[in-house]
Amino acid sequence: MAPHCCAAMIGPSVLDCDMVERVLKAGADYVHLDVMDGHFVPNISFGPYVIECLRRHVPDIPFDCHMMTSEPENWVAGVAKAQGSKPGLLTYTFHLETTEERGNTQQVIDDIKSHGMRVGLGISPDTPVETLLKYGDQIDLALIMTVHPGKGGQSFMENMMSKVRKVRELYPEMDIEVDGGVKPATIDAAAEAGANLIVSGSGVYKASDMAESISTMRRSVEKLGQGKEDGDLTPMRSDKD
Numbered sequence: 001m002a003p004h005c006c007a008a009m010i011g012p013s014v015l016d017c018d019m020v021e022r023v024l025k026a027g028a029d030y031v032h033l034d035v036m037d038g039h040f041v042p043n044i045s046f047g048p049y050v051i052e053c054l055r056r057h058v059p060d061i062p063f064d065c066h067m068m069t070s071e072p073e074n075w076v077a078g079v080a081k082a083q084g085s086k087p088g089l090l091t092y093t094f095h096l097e098t099t100e101e102r103g104n105t106q107q108v109i110d111d112i113k114s115h116g117m118r119v120g121l122g123i124s125p126d127t128p129v130e131t132l133l134k135y136g137d138q139i140d141l142a143l144i145m146t147v148h149p150g151k152g153g154q155s156f157m158e159n160m161m162s163k164v165r166k167v168r169e170l171y172p173e174m175d176i177e178v179d180g181g182v183k184p185a186t187i188d189a190a191a192e193a194g195a196n197l198i199v200s201g202s203g204v205y206k207a208s209d210m211a212e213s214i215s216t217m218r219r220s221v222e223k224l225g226q227g228k229e230d231g232d233l234t235p236m237r238s239d240k241d
């Protein structure tokens with residue numbers, strides 16, 4: 001893979017945790033918010049109201065709202081209320097599986113943009129990457145799920161890396177996010193394929209040292225994805241620092 005120039009960013013998921021401020025202190029760059037509606041996935045988590053409340057505590061941090069909802073069009077206006085202190089801090093990431101068959105993918109993309117949010121488009125493991133690539137010129141973020149959506153703590157599916165590679169080859173400047181089972185033990189495959197937004201739930205919250213886990217994943221993206229030399233990597237951090 002050719003080196004890319006996309007920023008390496010680590011975004012712990014809050015699905016299993018309410019410790020947003022703690023992960024930010026440990027070095028996280030953004031927060032990945034898993035919204036589940038009990039239809040697209042069996043679980044129910046939280047919705048726009050909770051996101052808006054959370055926003056009051058952290059007005060300057062990028063949020064990636066991962067909408068695991070059957071009708072993502074219903075939540076655009078509500079989530080848009082949590083934009084934060086400046087434009088570009090909120091990405092509305094929805095699943096292509098929920099709109100493509102109903103023929104309203106384009107409409108949802110346009111609606112997200114008209115509300116001033118960044119557009120993220122996600123695909124579950126069984127969805128071919130080609131469906132996502134049809135919208136490649138219109139989106140800010142491609143989410144490649146590395147587990148079946150719905151819960152944390154599952155095993156990383158390394159065979160999804162061919163999708164990441166394909167998107168990265170075509171879009172050297174796009175944010176490519178991987179989500180599910182990503183942790184220090186599995187990060188290298190994702191980094192090598194070209195992912196730069198790294199969602200990690202259990203890999204951060206269950207680590208004995210959250211800051212060290214985040215540093216390890218960041219350095220992997222810098223080294224294997226961006227082609228940085230060892231001496232140029234962000235120094236390791238630990239919670240004890």
Ligand SMILES: O=C(CO)[C@@H](O)[C@H](O)COP(=O)(O)O
Binds near residue numbers: 032147150151181203
């Ligand atoms: O969206 C999801 C699952 O549906 C993820 O954000 C997971 O919650 C990440 O948790 P780990 O797999 O890293 O524990």
